[in-house]
Amino acid sequence: MRSIKSFSRLTGAVYFFIALAGVFGISYVPELVVLGDTEATINSLLANTTTIRWAIVAALLTQIGHLVLVLMLHRILAPVSTAAANLMVIFVLVGVPIAMLNEASYGVVLALLPRAEASASLILAFVEFHAYGIVIVQIFWGLWLFPFGYLIYKSDFLPKIIGVTLMIGCFGYLTDSVIYFFDPNFSIKFAIYLFWGELIVLTWLIIKGVNVEKWKLQSDESLSVT
Structure with a gap:
């Protein structure tokens, strides 16, 4: 009986690792983009190629961790x-390979950067392509x-309010994805404000x-x- 408590705490630790790696892996490269200034963006990317590689590694580790989680x-x-x-697992199994x-x-982008002068528009296109890919996978994150x-709401062994916050968070991700396809420049990201449900559950675990x-x-x- 004690083992399930230790196991649940380990699960929370894995969730915490995913949160840290995910924030870095997903948010770092977009911060290098200078809106409306192609030259500044290319220079920013060129100056941070090593960190971009680490961001890719972090993003991949996040997905492996998500499978484990x-x-x-x-x-x-x-x-x-x-x-x-099972449905929870299926959604993750679909989202992870994407x-x-x-x-x-x-x-x-990294392959094209050494030829940045000739490939600037193509580099920016792949950065934008990645952003659209995130929007698609965000559907499954929701x-x-x-x-x-x-499951948490219906359980007797975890606080039901955590389950409610997670279900609300689902619609934050879905709303952001739908809005992005119609208006990529829309500034409000609902998932950011509804992400606290995940922070609560990993902290509780x-x-x-x-x-x-x-x-x-x-x-x-x-x-x-059964």
């Missing part, structure tokens, strides 16, 4: 609903949160973990039903 969460939350836990392939865009939040007795009871109940 969702399988760990499946073990914890499957007693609540196997179907919902996100990993999207990093190839930055690989092309979708997986709904069954995740639902690290500090408190699951309620062991209630998890065991719900696990036994699910086994008796």
Whole structure:
């Protein structure tokens, strides 16, 4: 029984790693873009090629970590609903390869940078292509949160309010994706304001973990039903 508490805390630690690596991997390169100034953008990219490579590595590690995380969460939350836990995994399994392939865009950018004078427009096109790829994978970053939040809400061993915040966060990601396709320059990013649900759940898992007795009871109940 004690092992599930340790396991849930380890799950929170994995989630924390993903959050840190993800923020760096996703947000660093866009910060190098100088809107309306191609030359300044190219110079900024050229001056930070090593860090761009690290951003790619961080993004790839984030996706590998996401796979590990969702399988760990499946073990914890499957007693609540196997179907919902499986759906959570499916959304991640679809999103991860999209996100990993999207990093190839930055690989092309790095390959073109030595010929920046002749390839400036192409470099910027691949930077923008990566941004659209993020918007697509963001759909799945949102979708997986709904069954995740639902499972926590229906569980007896984690606070229900955390589940509610995660389900709300789902719509933040989806809203941002839809808006971006119609207006890429729209300044408000709803996912940023609704991301706190994920911060709460990873913090709770690290500090408190699951309620062991209630998890065991719900696990036994699910086994008796099956």
